[in-house]
Amino acid sequence: MGRTILHVDVDAFFAAVEQLRRPELRGKPVVVGGDGNPHRRGVVSTASYEARAYGIHSAMPLRTAYKKCPQAVFLPVDFPTYGEYSHRIMAILREYTPLVEPVSVDEAFLEVTDAAADPLALAEEIRGRIHTDTGLTASIGIGPNKLLAKIASGLRKPNAVTHIPEERAAEMLRELPVTVLWGIGPKTAARLQDVVRVHTVGELCTVPLAALRALLGDHHGAYLYRICRGQDDSPIVTEWEPKSMSRETTYQYDTRKREVLIDTITALAAEVGGDLQRDGYRGRTVTVKIRYHDFKTHTRALTLPEAIDEGARIRETAVGLLDRFALDRAVRLVGVRVSGLTKTAGEERGNGGLWNG
Ligand SMILES: [Mg+2]
Known part of the structure; x- marks a missing residue:
């Protein structure tokens, strides 16, 4: 028997929450991102549909967004409030099935193969419930697998x-366009366009398997051959387990000072340690990431004989790793990651890591 998967995606989530709690913003271009100051470094997290009409989209630098629409209302990201809405939405979804896989704060897959005789009616009911209970609107895609459900939810937002x-x-x-398919980012799309003159999913389906393998490697080529035909058998993953926990900071002004880097690493290590302890994990590998002003990014890692979760020990390891970087240029970003995680006994899983995608 075929499967039935729903993909639920709240529309313009962060901006919609802001317009909901501040009615004077409704109908206006609203841009949520960074600290809300469009003259500082930072990118757009979410643009309201009114702002999108000016060509503003997620991941665009705030300064670019400001140039496109100076009269837009720029707001800082308010994770605690969005998190509350996210919890309420996920709770609504779990009333319909326990087989819910959150993929981000405002998106989830639901396996409703056995739960829905009429998936369209169920999706309409869920959409109505989200709106009645939270005031937000969502788009829902229905498909025989996660790939097609996700594409469906994006078709008529x-x-x-x-x-x-x-x-x-x-x-x-x-x-x-081929970019609607998972695993086709701008780089792969550009290669497909340049080498085999492929722009659409239909055109991709005409490329032989051997040609895709030659172009993108065996694994990725075979993967593309399947997904452009709508084939995907990935399961719903309800027990989300993080592979790593990390925090990073982009400096407002690039820095060359080692003391500043150490201060940042100290703060990041404390945060990662807090995340690990809250969610009940310990990890053995500590990684430091440095991005220089020219955007070159280097990492150095050390695997310890035992797993740790204390901020002070993460800091000690991370500061030691700092000596293994050249540090010959100004630094733009510093990150600290702990991976190789194992669960500490008897802890509930948190959802803090979802913020990192
Ligand atoms: Mg969304």
């Missing part, structure tokens, strides 16, 4: 339910 049945997948995907 905002506030819509869209179904891609297996038998109509080829036709519904044909004209879409």
Whole structure:
């Protein structure tokens, strides 16, 4: 029997929450990102649909967004408030099935194969519940797998339910750009365009398997061959386990001072230690990431004989790693990561790591 998967995606989540709690912002271009100051370093987290009309989109530098629409309302990211909304939405979804896989704060997959005789009616009900209970709108995609459900939710945003049945997948995907497919980022898309003149999913389906393997390597080539045909058998993962926990800081002004780097590492190590202890993990490998002003990024890692979760020990290891960087240029960003995680006994899982995607 075929599967039925829903992909629920709240529309313009951060901006929608801001417009919800501040009615005077409704109907206006709202940009949420960084500390809310468009003249400082930082990127757009979410733009309201009114702001998108000016060409503003996620991941765009705030300064660029300001140039496109100086009259937009710029607001800082308020994670605690968005987190509360996220919890309420995930709780609503879990009323319909325990098989919920959150993929970010405002997105989740639901396996409803056994729960829904009429998936369209169920999706409409969930969309209505989210709106009644939170005031937010969501778009919901329905498909025979996660890949197609996710593409479906993006087809008619905002506030819509869209179904891609297996038998109509080829036709519904044909004209879409290849970037709607998972695993095709701007780099792969550019290669496909330059080398095999492929722009759409339909065109990608005409490229033989051998040619894709030659172009992108065996594994990635075979993967693309499957996903452009709408094939995906990845399961819903309800027990989310982090592979690592990390924190990083981008400096407002690039720095060459070792003392500043050590202060930053101390603060980041304390935060990572707090994250690990809160969620009940210890890890053996400590990694320091340094991004220089020219965007060259270097990492140095050390694996310890035993797993740790104390900020002071993470700091000690990370500061030791600092000696293994050249530090011959100004530094733009510093990060500290702990990986090789093992669960400490009897702890509930938290969801703090979801913020990191
Ligand atoms: Mg969303």
